[in-house]
Amino acid sequence: MKSTLEISCAVILPFLSVLYSEKCILEEKSQKHIEEGEAFGIDCFQHTDYSTFWYRNGSKTPITKPNSSRIYQQDTALWFLPVTYHDSGSYECITQDSTGCYKKNIQIEVFNYSASLCFNENHFYEQKIPISTNEKIVCNYNDNLLGQEPDDLSINWFKECNPMRGERFRISESELIINNINKDDMGKYQCKGSYTYLRHKYNFSRSIRVSVLKTERKRTEILHPRNHTIEAELGSNILIECNVSYSKSSFFSISWMVNNTLVDLVFKDRIEEGFQEDHEIEGGLLSVVPLTITKLQNEDYGQRFVCRAGQTAAYISIHRPTRNFTGLAALVLLILIPVIICLLFKTEIVLWYRKLCRPFFHKKVLDGKIYDAYVLYPKTNTQDCFALKVLPDVLEKQCGYNLFIPGRDDLPGKALVSVVDEAIRQSRRLIIILLPELPSLDEAAEQHIAVYRALVPDGIKVILIEMAKIKDYSHMPESIRYIKQKQGAIRWKGDLTKKSSHSANNRFWKRVRYRMPPEHPNSPELPLVPITFSACEPTRT
Amino acid sequence: MQFPPISVTKLRLKKHCEHCRKVLLHGDRSCSPRVSWIGTGSKEKLIAPSRFRIWDLSQKYFFLENKTLVAVPKGSNSPEELLGVVPNRGIKDTNANIFPIIMGPQDGKRVLSCAGSGGQPQIKIEEEDIMNLYGKNEPLKNFTFLNHTGDGQQTCSFESAAFPGWFLSTSTEPNKPISLSQKGGAEITTFYFEKSK
Numbered sequence: 028m029k030s031t032l033e034i035s036c037a038v039i040l041p042f043l044s045v046l047y048s049e050k051c052i053l054e055e056k057s058q059k060h061i062e063e064g065e066a067f068g069i070d071c072f073q074h075t076d077y078s079t080f081w082y083r084n085g086s087k088t089p090i091t092k093p094n095s096s097r098i099y100q101q102d103t104a105l106w107f108l109p110v111t112y113h114d115s116g117s118y119e120c121i122t123q124d125s126t127g128c129y130k131k132n133i134q135i136e137v138f139n140y141s142a143s144l145c146f147n148e149n150h151f152y153e154q155k156i157p158i159s160t161n162e163k164i165v166c167n168y169n170d171n172l173l174g175q176e177p178d179d180l181s182i183n184w185f186k187e188c189n190p191m192r193g194e195r196f197r198i199s200e201s202e203l204i205i206n207n208i209n210k211d212d213m214g215k216y217q218c219k220g221s222y223t224y225l226r227h228k229y230n231f232s233r234s235i236r237v238s239v240l241k242t243e244r245k246r247t248e249i250l251h252p253r254n255h256t257i258e259a260e261l262g263s264n265i266l267i268e269c270n271v272s273y274s275k276s277s278f279f280s281i282s283w284m285v286n287n288t289l290v291d292l293v294f295k296d297r298i299e300e301g302f303q304e305d306h307e308i309e310g311g312l313l314s315v316v317p318l319t320i321t322k323l324q325n326e327d328y329g330q331r332f333v334c335r336a337g338q339t340a341a342y343i344s345i346h347r348p349t350r351n352f353t354g355l356a357a358l359v360l361l362i363l364i365p366v367i368i369c370l371l372f373k374t375e376i377v378l379w380y381r382k383l384c385r386p387f388f389h390k391k392v393l394d395g396k397i398y399d400a401y402v403l404y405p406k407t408n409t410q411d412c413f414a415l416k417v418l419p420d421v422l423e424k425q426c427g428y429n430l431f432i433p434g435r436d437d438l439p440g441k442a443l444v445s446v447v448d449e450a451i452r453q454s455r456r457l458i459i460i461l462l463p464e465l466p467s468l469d470e471a472a473e474q475h476i477a478v479y480r481a482l483v484p485d486g487i488k489v490i491l492i493e494m495a496k497i498k499d500y501s502h503m504p505e506s507i508r509y510i511k512q513k514q515g516a517i518r519w520k521g522d523l524t525k526k527s528s529h530s531a532n533n534r535f536w537k538r539v540r541y542r543m544p545p546e547h548p549n550s551p552e553l554p555l556v557p558i559t560f561s562a563c564e565p566t567r568t
Numbered sequence: 569m570q571f572p573p574i575s576v577t578k579l580r581l582k583k584h585c586e587h588c589r590k591v592l593l594h595g596d597r598s599c600s601p602r603v604s605w606i607g608t609g610s611k612e613k614l615i616a617p618s619r620f621r622i623w624d625l626s627q628k629y630f631f632l633e634n635k636t637l638v639a640v641p642k643g644s645n646s647p648e649e650l651l652g653v654v655p656n657r658g659i660k661d662t663n664a665n666i667f668p669i670i671m672g673p674q675d676g677k678r679v680l681s682c683a684g685s686g687g688q689p690q691i692k693i694e695e696e697d698i699m700n701l702y703g704k705n706e707p708l709k710n711f712t713f714l715n716h717t718g719d720g721q722q723t724c725s726f727e728s729a730a731f732p733g734w735f736l737s738t739s740t741e742p743n744k745p746i747s748l749s750q751k752g753g754a755e756i757t758t759f760y761f762e763k764s765k
């Protein structure tokens with residue numbers, strides 16, 4: 028009786044459901060890809076207590092074959108043991124409960140995949156692992172077994188066609204555990220193997236494309252602000268950006284805060300946090316959250332505006348601008364530097380200027396004077412050499428000056444005093460050559476006249492030349508001491524026997540020339556005149 | 569990608585607003601919203617949820633199948649299901665490594681909730697826009713997961729705020745719906761969670 032009822036139910040129910048199938052609600056449409064030869068099960072809606080029927084390609088006859096068939100239904104699932112290429116097509120399951128009738132459409136594509144190939148480019152799994160010490164990839168051998176556990180599982184792993192070997196790799200059931208993952212672990216993997224299900228052995232292969240997350244986890248870092256201060260004027264508008272770099276797997280908020288409270292709550296609209304922008308960067312993300320301050324107020328000065336990103340935080344604070352002294356300093360420097368240059372190189376500058384403007388000078392300055400300088404020198408052998416030879420060599424021959432040198436230019440027979448007085452009055456400068464030792468008495472008269480001329484108002488200008496270092500001026504006449512104190516002296520440091528000492532361009536002569544009146548335009552170009560100096564003896568005694 | 573230079577410049581409010589208007593109009597994902605976790609009663613800043621890719625330690629990704637989130641090995645042809653994520657501003661985060669969040673499939677057009685009375689709580693998918701919940705500023709514990717993550721960790725887990733000790737989990741078996749489990753069982757409660765730009 029019971030079996031008759033079962034048979035009649037089995038016959039009647041399918042037809043009833045077919046009648047309803049047109050009105051059934053299509054709950055789901057899906058696709059399945061499966062390799063030929065595998066054990067393959069698909070389920071209708073799970074956890075339903077009501078009848079479920081499977082149909083193929085719109086057939087009105089449900090698949091209700093016994094368990095011994097290759098294709099059969101068990102509970103809500105349809106099994107193909109094994110699936111063949113010809114099983115490809117559209118399948119539909121219909122289930123009915125108290126609320127109505129539902130159907131599910133599944134498109135099954137069985138592909139014939141040669142076991143000799145390494146990687147199935149059309150059907151593969153995607154798996155992603157981060158760079159770390161220890162991660163695993165999975166062989167989904169049982170993804171079509173509806174939770175049934177097969178026996179005698181054996182799996183071999185391949186990467187880019189090669190069997191996987193090495194200490195870094197370990198197989199644990201369906202998983203391949205990889206130690207110390209690096210970028211080179213990405214690539215095309217394949218797991219191949221077999222299992223036994225319901226006393227039949229089935230082969231399987233799965234292709235897996237493994238990607239390794241670009242770089243190791245990026246530390247959360249606030250790139251800006253960096254606990255620093257900026258200067259801003261009262262009433263100005265300011266935009267401050269908080270830039271945070273972090274790993275893609277981080278999850279936190281980025282907020283601007285003051286005293287641990289969101290700025291939006293503290294300042295209403297005047298100080299406001301803007302919208303976050305995310306940018307992809309090497310190894311992670313970079314987020315930018317702006318803070319806008321409208322019309323900076325006094326209370327904002329010294330306030331710490333904190334950008335908080337998860338556990339990390341950094342602040343920026345605003346200070347009143349300090350007066351800018353740099354402009355003033357630059358101006359002072361701009362004035363000082365030329366002045367210092369002028370002071371340091373005044374001799375060179377004046378001589379260069381005279382040389383440059385020489386063509387424009389009048390042939391003679393109309394002051395009624397004949398000589399450019401009167402030379403007063405002690406009458407010793409060495410000074411004779413300097414005063415009578417070197418001095419005229421340089422100043423007269425090279426520079427074109429006209430000197431009055433007693434002992435060379437005075438006419439014999441004339442009274443010394445009148446000659447000296449006359450010559451000095453006719454001279455523009457008075458060159459006094461000094462020796463450390465006392466001048467001889469017979470020169471005292473000449474010296475008196477000369478110094479007198481120098482000291483009277485609007486008198487002649489004096490050029491003191493020390494032939495050697497004079498440590499003590501106390502034995503010198505007071506007039507000489509006065510002149511020395513007033514305008515200094517030029518010390519001869521050269522060697523009379525050396526040619527370089529006779530050049531108008533050496534430092535000593537430049538200083539002398541600087542104190543001399545402008546050179547005459549008709550003087551020969553420097554240095555032109557060959558100089559003979561062999562007759563001189565060293566001045567130093 | 570070029571990103572703006574780190575600088576403090578004069579306010580360019582107008583330009584900034586234009587950008588945000590553009591985001592509102594075109595839903596530009598590059599301008600993902602500001603997220604603020606602390607404080608209550610702040611005005612709404614978020615325009616759209618952040619999008620996260622989630623997969624478990626056994627390389628199973630989430631897919632929405634017949635109103636159920638299932639964890640499935642990701643095939644080369646299968647579409648990607650990203651979860652929309654917003655912070656729950658109604659719950660103050662007390663721990664720096666725990667963030668209260670609300671998650672929803674279909675970019676947050678639906679939301680995950682935890683429900684149950686005694687025994688094992690269940691995951692449900694509610695027909696609710698995640699942004700409505702974001703705007704409510706209530707504790708919303710049933711919708712909230714505490715994201716346990718650390719700066720040095722590669723993975724994270726999601727504890728139900730309504731059912732402490734119960735974590736979002738997947739079965740070791742593929743194609744099974746996600747559920748809530750206590751740690752230490754066979755279920756997988758550890759996930760990779762990656763923000764998608």
